[in-house]
Amino acid sequence: MIVRFITGVIAVLLLIAAGWAYHLTSSVIGGREDFQLQVQGWVQERTTITQIDSIDEYRGKESYAVVFGKNEAGTPVIAWLTEEKTVMDRLDLAVPKENVEEAVKRDYPQAVVTGMVPGLDGEQRFWEVTLQDHDGRFHYLHYDLYNGQILTSYVLSPV
Template sequence: MKNKRNAVFLGRSWLFWSLLILILLSVSCLLYAIFLYHDVMESKTAGVEETKEQILQATSITKIDRIEQFNGADSYHVVFGQNEDNEEKIIFYPLEGNEKTLTTIDKSEVITEESIKTQWMNECNDCDLLNIVPALIDDTPLWEIIYNDNSNRYILDYLSIYDGSRYEQYRLIRMFQ
């Protein structure tokens, strides 16, 4: 009788420890996922406050409306702001290097984001737009349009920020679904 009780206790003990280990592993994985998410989101916005301070000190910009990021061969914060005369400007602030060469564009000289989006919609009917952001490639200001086309390709389309003409386009085929 005593051996039977020990066998039942050992069977339940094994089940208890297995469940405890499984719960601890699950909690550990959840905590790691939360930490990883927080770290990725923090790195995504890293340097934005520094960029704001530098732009406000080094340029005639007095009000910053928004800051986006463009990642190409070089990475830039794209700053949308206004100067004292309420003229809207777009400034490309390089993220790398100590010497910062700013590229400033008068927003009144560029095609609006809405016009580029309308032009894109007329050219690509069954496409899924992902993002439109100003880009700077080889010191040429462009609009970067990122979308999926009807053939399920990932497209990076670069259009002139001044007249909407195509600068270059990359079509990537998905290997894995």
């Protein structure tokens, strides 16, 4: 009798946990889809981008939607967008992402790159690379978008 009761309680708790996990996952996915749709609307209304290749997000002093795409002439472009602001630039003038990845692998061979997105701070445009070293510390590196020079770097230690 007690074994059935305990088994029943465990089953109910597992069902509640599974339902909560499903709800959380669907909320996150739904939020991401809403973000993508909102950004697509901004692109259509406020830019010359006719083909969206990818949408990412930069979170710095300000958060931006970062859109890679092509304009009417087929030129690769990048746009940083918020509800109020739109900043565009030609991507063909930038240091390619692959070149920055190679520099990071060369300078931090034991680290794992966890993210790479173009950032914007005032007029400064850069590649922000996030990596984790073998000690678990996170490094944030900013490489100038146009010449590839390191602008800033800082390290956060795990708690």
